[in-house]
Amino acid sequence: MYIKEKKQLNLLSIRIAIFICLSGFIGANAQQVIEERISSLDTSYLKSKNELEDYILDTGDQLNIEFIGIPELSGLFSIDEQGEIYFKRIKNTYIRGLTIKELTQLLEERYEEFLLNPEIYIRISRFKPIRVALRGEVRSSGILNLPSFTSTNVKTILKPLETSQPSLRLNNKTSKSFTNSTSLELSPNKNTMLDSSMNSNNLIKRNNSYLTTLSNAIQMAGGLTSYSDISKIEIIRDIPIGKGGGKKRAIINFNSYIKKADNSYDIRLFDGDDIFIPRLQEQDKSIIPNSILSGLSPKFINVSIGGRIEKPGEVRIPVEGSLSDVMNLSGPRKPLSGKIYLIRYNQDGTLLRKSITYSSSATPGSPRNPYLIAGDLITVKNSFLGKTSETLKTISEPFIGIYATKEVIETMTGKDIN
Numbered sequence: 201m202y203i204k205e206k207k208q209l210n211l212l213s214i215r216i217a218i219f220i221c222l223s224g225f226i227g228a229n230a231q232q233v234i235e236e237r238i239s240s241l242d243t244s245y246l247k248s249k250n251e252l253e254d255y256i257l258d259t260g261d262q263l264n265i266e267f268i269g270i271p272e273l274s275g276l277f278s279i280d281e282q283g284e285i286y287f288k289r290i291k292n293t294y295i296r297g298l299t300i301k302e303l304t305q306l307l308e309e310r311y312e313e314f315l316l317n318p319e320i321y322i323r324i325s326r327f328k329p330i331r332v333a334l335r336g337e338v339r340s341s342g343i344l345n346l347p348s349f350t351s352t353n354v355k356t357i358l359k360p361l362e363t364s365q366p367s368l369r370l371n372n373k374t375s376k377s378f379t380n381s382t383s384l385e386l387s388p389n390k391n392t393m394l395d396s397s398m399n400s401n402n403l404i405k406r407n408n409s410y411l412t413t414l415s416n417a418i419q420m421a422g423g424l425t426s427y428s429d430i431s432k433i434e435i436i437r438d439i440p441i442g443k444g445g446g447k448k449r450a451i452i453n454f455n456s457y458i459k460k461a462d463n464s465y466d467i468r469l470f471d472g473d474d475i476f477i478p479r480l481q482e483q484d485k486s487i488i489p490n491s492i493l494s495g496l497s498p499k500f501i502n503v504s505i506g507g508r509i510e511k512p513g514e515v516r517i518p519v520e521g522s523l524s525d526v527m528n529l530s531g532p533r534k535p536l537s538g539k540i541y542l543i544r545y546n547q548d549g550t551l552l553r554k555s556i557t558y559s560s561s562a563t564p565g566s567p568r569n570p571y572l573i574a575g576d577l578i579t580v581k582n583s584f585l586g587k588t589s590e591t592l593k594t595i596s597e598p599f600i601g602i603y604a605t606k607e608v609i610e611t612m613t614g615k616d617i618n
Contacts, residue, residue, distance in 0.1 A: 252324065254440055255470060257303065258296050259283060260328025260348060265307075268319040276325055289314050300324070302442045332417055332469050336477035337429065339422030339497075339573055346412045346420070346469070413466045415457065415496060417475060422574060423497025426487050426520060429478040430454040435467070436474040458490040483565075488520050503572050505530050507580035508537035522564035522571050523556065526578060533580055542570070543577040 257263075259279050267273040277285045283296025290310050295303050300322050311318040329348040335341050414433070418424060433452045439445055456462035469475075491497040497519050503526060506512040510531030517525040523540065527533070544552040562569035572578075 251468065252300060254437075254443075255299060255324070256438060256440055256472075257298050257300070258328055258471065260326075261324060262326035263303075264323050264325040266321045267311075267315075268321070270315070270318075278326075279328075297441050299440045299442060302440065328471065330412065330469065330471035330473075332471070332473040332475060334417050334421045334475045334477075336475075337425055337427050337479045338418060338477055339425060341421060344417055344420050346416065412469050414452070414454070414469060414475070415463075415466045415494075417469060418477075418496050422501075423519060424477075424487055424491045426483045426485055427480045428487055429480045430458070430487070432478055434476040434478075436476075437470060438472050458487070458494040458496065461494070492519065501572070501574035503574070503576040503578060505578040505580070507541075507578075508534040508582060509580045510534065517572065520571055522569050523558060523578070524560050524562075524564065524569050526572065527558070527560065538581045541579045541581055543579075544573065545575065 257279060259281055262276055262278045263285070265274060265277055273288055277287070279285055279295065282294070284292045284294050286292050287307075293307075293310075295306075298306070304320050304322050307320050307322075308318050311320070327348050330346045332344050332346065333342070334344055414435070424430065431453045433454050434449060435452060436447050436449050439448050450467075452465050452467065454465060456464065457466055488497060492499055499519060500516045501519055501521070502514050502516055504514050505526055509527075510533075512530065515526050515529050517529065523542075540556045540558045542552065542554045542556055544554075546552055556570065557568055559568040565571050
């Protein structure tokens with residue numbers, strides 16, 4: 201028995217010694233790998249990603265312009281309503297439509313008249329508000345007005361859903377008008393900045409939470425539908441004057457964003473961008489839950505219901521809820537109720553007024569149980585018998601009141617009133 205225990209102790213000692221040796225070896229290898237990774241970095245990593253290469257300056261932009269060695273000419277300059285900036289020596293200067301690089305070159309050329317080899321650096325201190333058009337299969341398409349922000353106080357804007365910002369690059373630099381054959385590259389940007397507080401449902405890891413991107417626009421438009429073809433999102437953008445002007449186009453597959461938490465194609469939006477999301481021929485039921493998890497769509501929407509219903513008022517339903525959801529949440533219909541009337545503002549601004557022959561057993565999304573959108577107004581109308589009874593009640597109510605008064609007086613006085 202003693203020999204057996206001694207052998208077990210020896211085996212245990214050997215195992216401990218082997219473990220210590222392996223731990224030291226693994227630690228040394230890990231340290232070596234870390235050192236190799238660090239040593240692989242060079243100063244080229246610090247170079248600007250130049251994501252504003254195609255950013256077009258306009259009214260509302262504020263520029264920090266530095267004249268090297270001449271502080272009296274440097275300062276903050278805002279582009280006015282005419283698209284101009286007032287500079288010392290060269291006075292009012294029209295710069296609308298230029299990029300930062302183009303403005304830098306033009307200013308250096310103009311100031312050669314007054315300065316010897318002028319050197320100018322420009323960065324945007326405050327970005328202008330932007331307007332983009334979002335059309336197609338979203339819940340509320342139209343023109344979106346997106347807020348401005350400053351590079352020194354970025355938290356003053358709303359809390360958008362922002363990620364990395366690939367830039368749209370035009371291969372054919374001499375193109376002067378938009379054509380379907382224009383070829384584009386998407387160049388992902390991997391800048392790293394501090395994340396702001398995000399939607400608690402959002403599982404997408406973002407590199408930057410302060411700029412306006414495609415995901416922001418979709419979110420502001422109410423989110424996606426189960427018919428949104430996000431594999432073929434089209435973005436049309438203005439080309440700077442220095443690159444020939446006109447338009448360029450990119451087709452973006454956004455599936456990786458909501459299915460794989462990949463933000464590579466959540467591109468930054470510029471003023472004047474035109475975004476189109478086509479419609480699928482068949483419904484894809486996976487889009488809604490995925491878009492909710494990725495923060496593109498809300499969980500719930502609010503609609504209002506009134507008329508012959510037990511609990512009229514505002515009702516909260518799932519983002520792709522149907523009429524049956526509202527009816528179940530607002531209680532049963534009152535007796536003698538009739539058809540249901542729907543009032544809705546369409547995406548094109550027109551007003552929809554529709555009578556619905558409701559069926560609780562109908563498939564959601566069908567004519568008798570349609571999907572609803574935020575802001576819908578629903579009224580449960582009277583049936584024919586209900587209207588008739590209301591009419592009879594209105595006519596007979598005065599006479600019933602007179603008869604009841606006569607009965608009370610006769611009871612109190614004991615006299616028969618004729």
